[in-house]
Amino acid sequence: MTITVSKPFQCPIKDFEHEDQRFDLILRGVHHLGCSYEGRVFLNNKKANEKTKRSAKSGYAGSYFIFGHGDCYGAPGHCGPAPTRLPYDTTPPPDSIPIEIHLDISEALKKAAKKSADYGVTITIVPFAKGKAPGVKANPKDVGKIDGPISIVGYA
Amino acid sequence: MAEVLTPELESLTGLRYRPSVRELEKDPEKLDLFVDAWRKILAKPKEDESSFHHIAGIHGFPAPISCQHNIHFFPWHRAYLLRLERALNKVDPTVALPWWDFTTDLSLKEGLPRSFQSVANGGVDVLASTKIVFDGDRETMRELSSPSDLPPKSLVENAMRQRNYRSFRDSYYTRVHNAMHQWLGGDALGPQWTAFDPAFWIFHCAHDRDWWLWQLDPNGADPPFPNRILRGLDMTVGDVLDINKLGYEYATTEIAVEA
Ligand SMILES: [Cu+2]
Numbered sequence: 240m241t242i243t244v245s246k247p248f249q250c251p252i253k254d255f256e257h258e259d260q261r262f263d264l265i266l267r268g269v270h271h272l273g274c275s276y277e278g279r280v281f282l283n284n285k286k287a288n289e290k291t292k293r294s295a296k297s298g299y300a301g302s303y304f305i306f307g308h309g310d311c312y313g314a315p316g317h318c319g320p321a322p323t324r325l326p327y328d329t330t331p332p333p334d335s336i337p338i339e340i341h342l343d344i345s346e347a348l349k350k351a352a353k354k355s356a357d358y359g360v361t362i363t364i365v366p367f368a369k370g371k372a373p374g375v376k377a378n379p380k381d382v383g384k385i386d387g388p389i390s391i392v393g394y395a
Numbered sequence: 396m397a398e399v400l401t402p403e404l405e406s407l408t409g410l411r412y413r414p415s416v417r418e419l420e421k422d423p424e425k426l427d428l429f430v431d432a433w434r435k436i437l438a439k440p441k442e443d444e445s446s447f448h449h450i451a452g453i454h455g456f457p458a459p460i461s462c463q464h465n466i467h468f469f470p471w472h473r474a475y476l477l478r479l480e481r482a483l484n485k486v487d488p489t490v491a492l493p494w495w496d497f498t499t500d501l502s503l504k505e506g507l508p509r510s511f512q513s514v515a516n517g518g519v520d521v522l523a524s525t526k527i528v529f530d531g532d533r534e535t536m537r538e539l540s541s542p543s544d545l546p547p548k549s550l551v552e553n554a555m556r557q558r559n560y561r562s563f564r565d566s567y568y569t570r571v572h573n574a575m576h577q578w579l580g581g582d583a584l585g586p587q588w589t590a591f592d593p594a595f596w597i598f599h600c601a602h603d604r605d606w607w608l609w610q611l612d613p614n615g616a617d618p619p620f621p622n623r624i625l626r627g628l629d630m631t632v633g634d635v636l637d638i639n640k641l642g643y644e645y646a647t648t649e650i651a652v653e654a
Binding site for chain 1: 464530533535536538565569570572573574576577580581582584585586588
C-alpha cells in the first residue's frame with residue numbers, strides 16, 4: 240500500500256478570484272494491475288491515512304476509483320511492460336499500461352489555499368482497499384502506485 | 396387538443412424491453428418469471444454454453460480473462476450482457492435483463508434493490524449471491540459500503556455531457572463504473588469472479604442504458620476501431636452499436652402529440 244505525500248506547492252489562487260475557476264488534479268502513471276481501491280485525496284493533511292474521515296475538516300477533496308486487474312493471470316508477458324509503440328500505430332493500447340486520472344478538486348483546493356500562509360498546499364493520496372474475498376488475489380504493493388508526474392491544472 | 400397515444404412499444408416493434416429492477420419488483424409475477432429463468436440457467440451444467448456459470452466465467456475465471464476495460468469497455472459489456480440475456484431467453488423468451496438506477500434517492504437510502512439484497516434483508520437467494528462451482532462451491536461475497544456512498548447522479552451527468560466517445564468512456568468508467576465495483580466490494584473488486592455476483596448484471600445494465608442514452612444524442616460519436624473483435628464474444632465493436640439491431644430497447648412508450 241503506497242500513500243503519496245506531495246511537497247508543498249503554491250496554489251495560484253490569488254490570480255483567480257472569481258467563483259467559477261476550476262482546478263483539476265492530474266495523476267499520470269497510475270498502476271491498476273493490483274487490487275481495486277479508492278484513492279482518497281486530502282489537502283494539507285500529511286498524516287492522512289486509511290482511518291481519516293472524508294470530511295471538509297480533514298481536507299478531503301475527492302476520490303478516484305481503480306478497478307484493478309487483480310494480478311496477472313494471462314500468458315507469460317501478458318501484463319508486462321508495453322512494448323514500444325511506433326508513432327503510426329493506431330491500434331488501441333494494451334490494457335496493462337498505467338492510466339491517467341483527472342479529478343476536479345476545485346472547492347477543496349480553493350479553501351485549503353486560502354486558509355494557509357502563502358497559499359501553500361500539500362496533497363496526500365491515500366489508497367483505501369476492501370478486498371476480503373477469498374478469490375480476489377491482490378498484491379498490496381501495487382495499490383496506490385503512481386509513477387507520476389502529478390500536477391494541478393487551473394482553468395481561470 | 397392534442398391526442399395522446401401510448402402504444403406499447405414492445406408489442407409494436409417486437410423488441411425486448413429491459414425494465415428497471417424497481418419496476419420489475421412492483422410486479423411479483425414478472426419478477427417470479429425472471430427469477431425462474433435465472434434459476435434454470437444456474438442449474439445448467441457449466442459445460443453448457445448457455446449456463447450461468449459458463450457465461451459468468453467468460454469475464455474472468457476460469458477462462459483466460461476476456462473482459463475489456465479499455466476503450467472498448469462499453470461495447471464489450473454490451474455484447475456480454477446480451478449473452479446472458481439470450482441464455483435467459485432460451486428458457487423463457489419473455490424475460491429481459493433489468494437495470495438498476497443506483498443514483499435515485501431510494502438507492503441512496505436503501506442501497507441495492509430489495510430482491511438483490513442478502514436473504515436476511517428480504518433478497519431472493521439466487522440474486523443475493525452465487526455458489527461458484529469453479530471455486531470450491533463457495534458463495535460470492537460482498538463488502539457493501541453505505542448506500543449514501545453510491546456514485547452521485549452528478550457524476551453520471553458529467554459523463555453524459557462529454558462530447559466525444561473517449562472522454563465519455565474515461566469519465567464514466569473511472570468515476571462511475573469503478574466506483575460501483577468498489578462500493579460492492581468482495582468479489583466485485585476484481586475481474587476474476589465479479590460476474591458471478593448477480594448484482595454485477597444490474598449495474599452494468601444501467602451502464603449500458605446510459606451509454607445508449609448518450610449515443611442517442613446527435614453529438615454522441617461511435618467508439619474507434621469498429622472492426623475489432625470483442626474478446627471471447629464473437630462479435631465486433633460495430634455489431635453492438637445499435638441496441639435495436641440486437642433486439643432490445645429501454646424506452647417503453649412513444650407518445651404521438653398532434654400539433
Ligand atoms: Cu465492471
